[in-house]
Amino acid sequence: MSERSDRKDLAMLGRLLRQARLYWPHLAGIFCLEVLATPLSLLMPVPLMLAVDSVVGDKPLPKILSAVLPAGAVATGAGRLGVIAALVIVFTALTQAQKLGTWLLQTWTGERLCLDFRAQLLRQAQRLSLIYHDTRGSTDSIYRIQYDAPAIEWVVVYGISPFVTAGLTLIGMVAVTAALDWQLAVVALAVTPILFALTQYFRKRLRDTWEGVKEIESSALGIVQEILAALRVVKSFGQEEREQQRFVNRSSESVTAHVRVVLTESTFSLCIGMTIALGTAAVLFLGVRHVEAGVLTLGQFLLVMAYLAQLYQPLETIGRQIATVQGGLASADRAFNLLNEPGDVADAPGAMPIVRARGEISFRQVGFSYDTRNQVLAGITFDVAPGARVGIVGRTGAGKTTLINLLLRFYDPTRGTVSLDGVDLRQYKVADLRDQYSVVMQEPILFSRSIGENIAYGRPGASIADIVRAATAAHADEFIRNLPEQYETQVGERGMSLSGGERQRIALARAFLKDAPVLILDEPTSAVDLRTEASIIAAMEQLMRGRTTFIIAHRLDTLEGCDLLLHLENGHVRQIEASALRAAATGA
Numbered sequence: 001m002s003e004r005s006d007r008k009d010l011a012m013l014g015r016l017l018r019q020a021r022l023y024w025p026h027l028a029g030i031f032c033l034e035v036l037a038t039p040l041s042l043l044m045p046v047p048l049m050l051a052v053d054s055v056v057g058d059k060p061l062p063k064i065l066s067a068v069l070p071a072g073a074v075a076t077g078a079g080r081l082g083v084i085a086a087l088v089i090v091f092t093a094l095t096q097a098q099k100l101g102t103w104l105l106q107t108w109t110g111e112r113l114c115l116d117f118r119a120q121l122l123r124q125a126q127r128l129s130l131i132y133h134d135t136r137g138s139t140d141s142i143y144r145i146q147y148d149a150p151a152i153e154w155v156v157v158y159g160i161s162p163f164v165t166a167g168l169t170l171i172g173m174v175a176v177t178a179a180l181d182w183q184l185a186v187v188a189l190a191v192t193p194i195l196f197a198l199t200q201y202f203r204k205r206l207r208d209t210w211e212g213v214k215e216i217e218s219s220a221l222g223i224v225q226e227i228l229a230a231l232r233v234v235k236s237f238g239q240e241e242r243e244q245q246r247f248v249n250r251s252s253e254s255v256t257a258h259v260r261v262v263l264t265e266s267t268f269s270l271c272i273g274m275t276i277a278l279g280t281a282a283v284l285f286l287g288v289r290h291v292e293a294g295v296l297t298l299g300q301f302l303l304v305m306a307y308l309a310q311l312y313q314p315l316e317t318i319g320r321q322i323a324t325v326q327g328g329l330a331s332a333d334r335a336f337n338l339l340n341e342p343g344d345v346a347d348a349p350g351a352m353p354i355v356r357a358r359g360e361i362s363f364r365q366v367g368f369s370y371d372t373r374n375q376v377l378a379g380i381t382f383d384v385a386p387g388a389r390v391g392i393v394g395r396t397g398a399g400k401t402t403l404i405n406l407l408l409r410f411y412d413p414t415r416g417t418v419s420l421d422g423v424d425l426r427q428y429k430v431a432d433l434r435d436q437y438s439v440v441m442q443e444p445i446l447f448s449r450s451i452g453e454n455i456a457y458g459r460p461g462a463s464i465a466d467i468v469r470a471a472t473a474a475h476a477d478e479f480i481r482n483l484p485e486q487y488e489t490q491v492g493e494r495g496m497s498l499s500g501g502e503r504q505r506i507a508l509a510r511a512f513l514k515d516a517p518v519l520i521l522d523e524p525t526s527a528v529d530l531r532t533e534a535s536i537i538a539a540m541e542q543l544m545r546g547r548t549t550f551i552i553a554h555r556l557d558t559l560e561g562c563d564l565l566l567h568l569e570n571g572h573v574r575q576i577e578a579s580a581l582r583a584a585a586t587g588a
Contacts, residue, residue: 012329013160015336019117020156026109030157033102040095046303047084047091110153117335118149124339130410131370132341139222144338148214151331159325187286191279195272202268203326209264210330213257220250261327345412351429357436359386359517359548360421361407367415368402376402378571380416384564386517389549391559394568400552403568404520407550409433420518438516440540442523444507446498451480452487454506458514466513474509474539476502508539519549 020027125133125141133141174189227243284305291301366380377399384390394400405411406418409425417424425433438458446454455470456462467487471477479502483489491498491506498506511519521540553559567574 012332012336013155016152016156016332017160019152020113022116023109023113026105027156030102030105030109033098033105036098037095037102040091040098043091044095044306047087051081051084106157110157113156114150114153117152118145121145121149121335121338124341128341129345130405140218141338143214143218143221144335147217148331148335151328151335155325155328155332159328183286183290187279187282190282191275194275198268198271198275202264202271205264206261206268207326207330209257209261210327211333213254213261213327214330214334216250216254216257220247220254223247223250345409345426345430347429348426352423352427354420354428354432354436357421357517359388360384361518361548362419362422363416364419365416366406366413366418368406368411368413376571377406377413380573382564382566382573382575384548386548387546388563389544389551389561390564390566391562392550392552392566392568393559398568399571400568401522403573404522404550404552407518407520408437408439436516437518437520438511438514439520440504440507440511440522444503446491446503446506448490448492450485450488450490451483451506454491455487455509455513458510458516462513467509470509470513471506473512473542474505476505476509479505505539508543512543517547519544519547521549521551521553523553 121141122145125145128141223243223246227247287301287305291298361384363380363382366377367375368377369375380403392400392403402411406413407425409418409430412426417426419425420428420433420436447457452464452467455467459466464487468477471480471487480486480489491503551559551562559565564575
């Protein structure tokens, strides 16, 4: 189990480093700056040894100092003391400059790494199929993008580099301590196997605990999003306290899990601290005996004890980094799992471009199922001429939306073919294919932007004149002109500052501006009053001219004038005459 965990961690670290390859020069800079900490750490205790041996005692200064300093400056005790004090200031200034440079480069590199990783995860989340998001919930992806993505910063920038630097510092400290007294070095390093065993034991426990924390926090965030998205329902049924308690109960599990993490980390720190104390006590005991025996001077002994503290610091750092990085590795694992998910429908090798379709659509023996057991559509066959209007009726769950999703290639059929202008949809480039459609949904989706930006969503960069013409065609210009900021008016989250009819007309304006050859209208008048409906129907009539149009509706007047009427029932389609429409719609 331990070897498998080690391999998994090494594989994860390797993938994180590959993910950060664009920033390898910056990471190399961080590494070089942190390596400077090793000689600076070795220099910091030197003034104390010099003060004891060359000021309090009568030992001459090292030859290197005597060679570079004027003889008069080190001739007296006061002069030597002044030089030693100056060394303290110089070494401290160098140390602080090294830390400042490291912090700045770490911060910039870490933030850029995190931003790039988040952007990649968001791109992947948009590529994933609707089935994935319907099954897992959007909050799971949100948590991975917002809270798991920073793992690349904490592991690569703040985890790996300090680990390597601590290793180099450890080597330097061991070499210097051994040069002064090899027996003390051996005694000091005797605790290393114990620290290694403790690290291996607690690493696995921390990894498992952190994985549980991430899952709980993700589900708690899902509850918050669900409550706020359905706030009108919550308020109307007076269920605020119930939902509050549901969130508190789930979050309480997160509190308990975090306490387990802290308890495990604290126990680990306690064990490390006691092990290091054991090693320090052994070195202190042996070191005093060596001073008494004349093996070491008092200054050398103090230098050894100062180095000992710094010798154990990298040992402690290595152990802690291995253990505490487990939270980051757990997050990285979740983030990479999102990237590992198979994406939405993809371009076939040699996929064809398409500029503007004629609008001829054919379904040939099309079948579709979300799983291997339940068939949603079976044997669907029909043809649509360019510019024709197709009405679709059927009970809820009959497969109407699935039929449209296949047309948009949100899914691929499990059997049969769907073609546009005589070519299987799978042979087109996905981006080009979806550019052939304009969709107006039953519940129009607007973004937290201005009205003008929402209208131009399908054609970014459209001129204000084009936006106004589209709004006028959709009978939306009049109400927009009456708003204080007109086309610059912010619509709020999901457009909730506008009425349902206003949102629907903006959605129609968006379809006008896109000017796609195939139009899909998914019950566009089901949630508006009769007066607004008349305005929307008039706009729809103008929008449908010259376009192949699919209309999903229950209202009979909305389907008047359709060239083809499809009645879906239990996954099968029946083409019906216009005269039989009323009976079919009544049955739906």
